[in-house]
Amino acid sequence: MLRRVVEVAQQRGLVAAAMTFEPHPREFFTRQQAPARVANLRDKVYGLQQAGIERVFVMHFTRSFACLTPEQFIERVLVEACQTRWLLVGDDFRFGARRAGDVALLRSACGAGGFEVEQIDPVLDAGGRVSSSRIRDALQQGDLAQACALLGHPYAISGRVLHGAKLGRQLGFPTLNLRIAHRRPAVHGIFAVRVHGIGQGSWPGVASVGLRPTIDNSGRWLLEVHLFDFSDEVYGRLIRVEFVQKLRDEARFDSVQDLAEAIRSDADRARAIFDGATA
Secondary structure (H helix, E strand, O other): OHHHHHHHHHHHOOOOEEEEEEOOHHHHHOHHHOOOEOOOHHHHHHHHHHOOOOEEEEEEOOHHHHOOOHHHHHHHHHHHHOOOOEEEEEOOOOEOHHHOEOHHHHHHHHHHHOOEEEEEOOOEEOOEEOOHHHHHHHHHOOOHHHHHHHHOOOOEEEEEOEOOOOHHHHOOOOOEEEEOOOOOEOOOEEEEEEEEOOOOOEEEEEEEEEOOOOOOOOOOOEEEEEEOOOOOOOOOOEEEEEEEEEEEOOOOOOOHHHHHHHHHHHHHHHHHHHHHHHO
């Protein structure tokens, strides 16, 4: 879909652009029932840029925005704000209050609005329709190979390194801590990872995405990464954590000592994965 947008933009001398909503509409309307986030806003924009998109319209999804009629969405958003000249949508695209707008309405309005509409057919593979739901399911099941095949690239989460409680350092496994901005991410557990953004290339390590039940009952999600043979301080650095293989689910341990033993075992398994990859 993005390849088609870039192709048409180059042919017509237009700017290749994409629109996204923040928060996701389902998070706005049903926060507790909203699906897990596949990507935070930073990663979504990064992925669009990597695909050749030059401009990203991030629409702040508010009550007033949600109340726009389909006709108001076309006039105020597509025509006035985005100055749309050519629009590509999926076969199930809906817009406007109560999702009342559809592709037929877009086609009826495009003449007066000064833009063209193209509808893309669903993208299919051996498993059926390629969709965010299938990507989310693969990530939640720890099937990173399937997620990579559906996404077209390895799954990753980016963020800035934050100061933490330094417990990992006390246990002999210092970590880089990244905040999970949303209620819950699509991945959960312990993983072998590669970290980008620290020096040249990538750095192998082991990571935990979860609630840290052994030491914390706040309900706050955190991404913690222990890099192998690394001791530099990189607080504030923007890094990207690429998930390579899931090792296990998150677990509650009876003591901090038991937690430390589990981390040591996880690190050994992750090292073995990377040693095998380079053998």
